[in-house]
Amino acid sequence: MIDTHAHIYAKEFDEDRDAVVQRALEQGISKILLPNIDLESIEPMLKTEAAYPEVCHSMMGLHPCYVNADVKETLAIIHSWFEKHNFIAVGEIGIDLYWDKTFKAEQEMAFITQLNWAKEMKLPVVIHTRDSIEETLSLLKQEQDGSLSGVFHCFGGSVDEAKAINDLGFHLGLGGVSTFKNGGMDKIIPHLDMDYLILETDCPYLAPVPHRGKRNEPAYTQLVAQRVADLREISLADVDAITTANAMKLFGV
Template sequence: MLTDTHTHLYSDSFDDDRKEMIQRAMNNGVSRFFIPAIDSAYIPSMYQLEKDYPKQVFLMMGLHPTSVKDNYKEELAIVEEQFRNRNFFAVGEIGIDLYWDSSTLEIQKKAFKYQIQLSKKYKLPIVIHCRNAFEEVFEVLEEEKGADLFGIFHCFTGTKEQAQKAISYNMKLGIGGVVTFKNGKIDTFLNEIDIKHIVLETDSPYLSPVPYRGKRNESSYLTNICKKVSEIYTISEDEVARITTNNSKNVFGI
C-alpha cells in the first residue's frame, strides 16, 4: 500500500480524466491521498473529492504562501472557520515562497506563524511549502519549535544539512519526483537519512518523476518515486511502501 502524502487532485489539469487518473493510481497500489489546500477558491472542489472518495481522500486546510496577498487576513479567517466547522488531517500547505514574489515576505511570515499556532491549537501536523526560502522557514520554525510542532517538509529539495535541520524540528521529508532527476542532488545523500524520516509524495500535477519529467504528473507515478527510493536505500519497493505509509500514519494519525 502506497500513500501519496501530497497531491492536488482537484487541479484543473485533471478535469478531463480525474476519475480515470485516480483509478490508475489505485490500480498501482496508491490507496491514500492527502490533499493540501491553496486558498478558499478550492474548498468546494476539495469537499467534492472527499465525497467521491471517502475512504481514500484525506483533506488538509490552510493558506498557500503564494496566495498570501493583501486579503490574507480574510483568507486566514476562512481557514480558521473551516477548522471550527469540521476535522482535517493537517494544516497545509503553508510556509514561505520567495520564488514568485519576495515582496510579500513579511506577510507570508505572519500567515505562516498564524497557521502554525492553529496547528498547535488543533494538535495537527503542518505541511510546509518552502521555495527559495530555507533560511526564512527555519527562522520561523526555530521560534515555534517544541513537542507540539511536527509535520512534513513537503517537496524537500535541500542539502543534507538542511534535511537534518528540518528533521530536528520534528518534520518528515516529503520525497517526490525530484529524487529521480539527474540534477536533483537529494539522491546523493538520502541514504544517509534514516528512512523513518521519509514520506512519499507526487505533488501532482507538478514535478513529474523520470520518465515523465516535463509532462503532467499524477498519483500513479508514485510507483516511480518508490522504485528510486528503494534503489537508494537498497531495500524492496514493498518495504519502502510499508515504511513510508507507516511514517505517514505517524504524522497524520490515520
C-alpha cells in the same frame, strides 16, 4: 503506499479524475492526501474528497504564493473551515520567496498564525518552502514547543538541511525531483533518516522520470518509491512499508 501531497482536485484532472484515482489504486496507492492552497481551491478539494471518501483526505491552509494584502481576511475564512469539517492537517503553508518578495512579512505572519492553529488543534502541518529554507527553519525553531509535527514537502535540500528539519521533529516529503538526473538527490537520499521519510507527487506538477514534463498523478508515487529503494539498496516493499507507516502515524490516516 500513500501519496501524501496531491492536488487531484485541480482543473487538470477534471476530464479523467475517476481514471486517475483508479490507476493509483491499481498501483497500490491506498490513500491520496489533498493540501489546500487558497479560497478558490476549497470547494473542488472537498468535492473530490466526498467523491472518494475512502481514499482522499483533505487539509486546510493558505499557501504562501496566495498571500497578499488581504491576508488577514483570507486567514479568517480559512480558519472558519476548521469548525465545519474534519481536516487531517494544516496545509499547505510556508514561505516562498522564489517569485516575489513583496509580501514576505505577510507570508511570515500567515505561517506563524497557521503554526499556532496547528498547536491549538493538535494537527500536523505541511510546509512549502522555496528559496526560504533559512527563514522557514528560523521561524519554526521559534514556534516549536514540542507539540508541532509535520513535513517539509517536496524536499530537495542538503543532508545538513534534512538533519535540521528532522531535529525539529519534522518529516521530509520526497517526490518527482528525487528521480531527476540533475536534481542532485541521488547524493542526498542514501543519507536521509528513513524514519522521517514519506512519499508524495505534488501532482499535477513535478512528474517523475520517465514522465518528466507531463502531468503528474498519484499512480507515479511508486516511481518515487522505486528510486528511493534503488538509491538505498533496499527493496521496494521496505520503502513502501516504512514510508506508509510514517505517513499513517503523522497524519492519523
